[in-house]
Amino acid sequence: MENPYLPYPVRIDSVITETEDRNLKTFKLVFLNSEDSEKFVHRAGQFAELSIAGKGEIPIGIASSPTEQGHLLFTVNKVGLVTSALHQMAVGEVMGVRGPLGNWYPWEEMDGKNVVIIGGGFAFTTLRASIVYMLHPENRSRFGDVTVIYGARTPGMLLYKDELAAWDERDDIRMHITVDASDDPDWKYNVGFVPTITQEKAPSAEDAYAIVCGPPIMIKFTLPILSELGFPPERIIMSLEMRMKCGIGMCGRCNIGTEYVCNDGPVFSLDQLGQLPNEY
Amino acid sequence: MTDKMVKKADLNELLNRLLEDYRVFAPVRRGDITTFQQISAADEPDFSCTNTILSPKSLMLPQSECLFDFTLEKGSDMAGIMREIDKDYSPRVIFGIRPCDAQSFQLLDLNFDTSPYRDPWWVRRRHHTTLVGLGCNVPCSTCFCTSVGGSPFAEDGLDLLLTDVGDEFALQAITEKGEQLLTKTGIDTEPSAATAKAVLACKESALGLMRSSVPTNNLEKHDATALFNADFWDKVQFACINCGICTYVCPTCWCFDIQDEVRKNNGVRLRNWDSCMSPLFTLHGSGHNPRNEKLQRVRQRFMHKLKYFVDKYERGVACVGCGRCVEQCPVNIDIREVVRLMNQFKV
């Protein structure tokens, strides 16, 4: 019997400090055993439990796309015990990964549709995975327009800056990068909160899905705008966070009503969430 | 399936036979408290207690259990890597388990033995354990098993059922596992007609002695969010002191925590019982807590057992009516009252 609690051993291959406050780092992890790597087949939107012996585990969205082979990327905000320990770890050290866990963005449903990605702050990780996945030559033709609205407090707080710039140069993806404020005279993108930019750029709801990830305040103000633009609740897709332990729907803490965020989620449509108790 | 009988005077002999082939767990009394313990001698068990304060769930889901171990020794190939631990999965028997507690294991199977994930420790323990039940001649006044799909002599979930008919126990094998155990005991006395009659009388009289019942017929019909937003939760929660008694004594409360502990360079990953009554249960790293208020936690406990579970698995409530929480709650929060409120709820 496979033990779903047993992490795959991985080695830290590289660490990139993403943001100017140094609170976000991206860890590139490589499996110690190639057969584990083969077993770990994920879809964009799923997460994994990162395991640090002696500290515990933490659920983190997978930032690498399934199309990026041979390694996994996780961008981790330094918050508590496990993430602080992880931030102290160096290239070459061994840790664990358990997953992939949870469901994914509705790729089957979104086939042939336009996709609007709206992200804020450090909640851009599985959105990065999604963008890389959609832009992959094998996949790009399966989607219509791909629009991205991504904001952070300042230019220095944006994740994946080089990739953002590269995507901005492409003509098969529409990028709207924004910051709340900037004192950089060379800032060439938008200034304004994500909801405002969403309203301004008004991505069409026709035949489109919106995937929204960000801090609660951003979500709160973005959802009404998406509704105004004509996105029905079943085509507004969100990914939730909860305190988790097992990640496989057994330990009992991450439920919203009948649904375990770890196993039945973390991806829910606004329509699904509307039918659940408001407790998240 | 086979029926046998054994004189009470010969029970020790039966247990001694079992001790040769199984690890035997049974209710053992220390002072005023009876708990399920592994026994090494046939005279240790005490079957006089109807419902032990703690259910035997710890035999399937220990309050604290080591899942993995690891070393942090610098330079070791295995540093930081979780290793599975050998555990004793030799055959064992829980002797004298009450039918409600056996039923609770079946409900917990829905959580632990799932697809695609199977909890390996739960599944193995279930597999290597034979459940020898003892029917309840005199149910406790707080028992309400008959309201939640059970009964004092329910066979469902048991491998073998014992009925105390005075000077003897009637033994009824229910499953193949039970048959095997019965064979190993070497007991070959068929129950007399009088014993068979006494068994029926016990079952009937026990049903007559059930003193509480609660209606659960409407629970599945209610809208979960309406029930969630009901006014009565404020009254239900007031007295609660937010301790973990109800969740720890409950045979169907399975929620757990995973923790690492390290001493010098050696560590273990543990699984511990957790309680939805604790604010820490749902506290995010960011400080946000979806169930920060006592009302939310009390509501979660009852909604989980009596509504979410009902809707998710369509196998009834996650309560076997053992009455332990009713008996042990220091401020008398009575699940039977809450079931009534929930069942009769009108928007």
Add this chain to the structure above:
Amino acid sequence: MQSYRTKIFEIALQLLVERQVDAVLGFRRGTIPMMSQPILISSPDEVDQLHWDSFCSSNLANYLPRRKDRVAVFAKGCDSRNIILQILENQIKREQLYIIGVPCQGMVDRRKVLAALDGREPADVSERNGMIRVSGWNFKENFSRDEYLQENCAICTHRNPVIYDELAAEPTNEQREVDRYGDIHALEAMNDDDRWQHFEEILTPCIRCYACRNACPMCYCPTCFVDESTPQWLGKSIDPIDTRTFHFLRAFHLAGRCTDCGNCERACPMGIKVRQLTKKLEKDIKQLYAYEAGLSLDEPPPLDTYRPDDPQEFIR
């Protein structure tokens, strides 16, 4: 008890009708024999739910910290002492409270009665003339109230409320000839090894449900040290070291603040004698500082204050 009940209705009704308080904190009769439930009522229509008997032993002060409204609260001697401490420790304001003092005859220990019944289950329990009358399936028994009191009640020397706005009955005679520290003297007489062994034994059944802590009106810390995660002071398994650490540290935190209301032992499902720890510290505080917790609004617990003449030989 009937006279108490009548008086309790009258007082609560008047307070609510005249809107002197927003709510009344009292007891209702339990759903099982020998049990009661704390309730908060805010409407005169609900007054008939109020109840008083020898099983209203929960400490209602436990429901006061951080309340914002003005409440009337029924207070036995111990409850009133905890209220004083909570006022001193800024958990509630005196002007928020209308304290209805209930002189107490001691509360009856439900578990002691159950143990005496030895498995026979009580269906009906009533009280008259100092006797507890218990009946059930095929039996009737009478128990003398005084012999079945909670242990803390049997040695209580403050049965009358210390602070109140109104009394629900005439003050009762205080017990003067009781030895509060018999068991503690025995503990002190043990050698270190035996005493350690003794504590290990009494704490072994602990399941870390924290009912003792949560039942305690003085355990109101927003985050208890056992729940801190950064740093995490102690493990969450049932490792005996962690269990002992919890009980010992909790007891120390209650030094000079515990009124021996007994709510901890009453709540413990495993019958652990937690009071042996708190009572030893109560005795030490009494010897060192001549202080008894919660007797005066002018005297905060000695470990909450600093005075140059405090004993200090022990912190060399």
